Amino acid sequence: MMKNLLVIIFISITHLAAKAQCTATITAATSNPTSTSACSDNIIIYTINGATGATSYNWTITGASSSRISDTQYTVLIPNTVGTIINISVAITGGVCNGSTISKNITVAAQPTKPVINRAANSNTLTTPTVAGATYQWYFNRTPVAGATSNSFPIQNTGFYAVEIKNNGGCSTYSDDFTYFSTSVKEDPKFAGFAYYPNPVETGNSLTVMFSDTYDIELIDITGKSVLNKKSLKGKQELETNNLNAGVYLLKVESEGKLTFRKIIIN
The missing domain is CATH 2.60.40.1080 (Immunoglobulin-like)
Incomplete structure (x- = not known):
């Protein structure tokens, strides 16, 4: 036992x-x-x-x-x-x-309230309202900008601007893209041969783009929404506008890691 x-x-x-x-x-x-x-x-x-x-x-x-x-x-x-x-x-x-x-x-x-980007008339600075205890991170063309951590950010070039706000609980929210058009953009010389026509283009007609190098095309509306995206193109291409509303669009062209932008008007 x-x-x-x-x-x-x-x-x-x-x-x-x-x-x-x-x-x-x-x-x-x-x-x-x-x-x-x-x-x-x-x-x-x-x-x-x-x-x-x-x-x-x-x-x-x-x-x-x-x-x-x-x-x-x-x-x-x-x-x-x-x-x-x-x-x-x-x-x-x-x-x-x-x-x-x-x-x-x-x-x-809780997630922080979605931030809104503002731009005062004739100002070259973007701002978002200050939130107590929050931190900020600005993005240009969807890439974070080093050191851009205040509630304001200077406009640098044509492209897409956005801001991420993070509260003291560690939760973050992103703004919608703020699309900025400039008429005096310095671009890579390789895009000198890029052609597009007609502009403006009538709804339902094709927008023709031509480029000798391989390129990607994206068409973005004024709210920052991508409405057309085509990859690995070369030469002459016809972009249909049947499903697009009248308005101003940003045509983003990427080739070999370089970007350029064009303003497109659809009537």
Whole structure:
């Protein structure tokens, strides 16, 4: 009897020791993997780590929609309701975490209000309203500009300007593109041979473009929405305007990593 009791005690101690080695955690595929908050209306991948030797994982996610990627990863769609508590629990079988359930509560955090870019009459500076505790990052042609982190930014050239605002909870929102046209743009000499006609073009007629090098074409409306995009063109091309509204458009031409822009009017 004493021998059996010793065996039971040994097994219990061994089991407790094994469980004590469990250091599994649930982390997010974000810039702050251990955060207990998540920005509303985002999709985040969560991973169970550190469950050495585990043979199975049983995930339970409440408060949000989710989908399985693998045994150790799930995608979670963060809802829009700020303050919602999402619970992620993973019951582990096998290995050092056998019998353990690892849990994590996630609080839905607010996104900042979408910023609006303003330009005063005759001004060469773009601004967005100041928000207490927020940080800013400006983009030109969808590339972040180093050091452009205030709520204002000088116009530099024809192209697309946007600003990202991030609140003190780490959530960020982007403005719509602000499209700027200039009539005095210095461009790469290679575009001297680029031709386009007619301009203005009547709705329903074709806009003809010609260029000897391989090039990409994108047509963007005044709100910054891309309405036509064609890749790897060469020579003469006909761009249909049947589905386009009358207005001013920006024709973006890219060739060998260089850009040029043209203003197109559709009547």
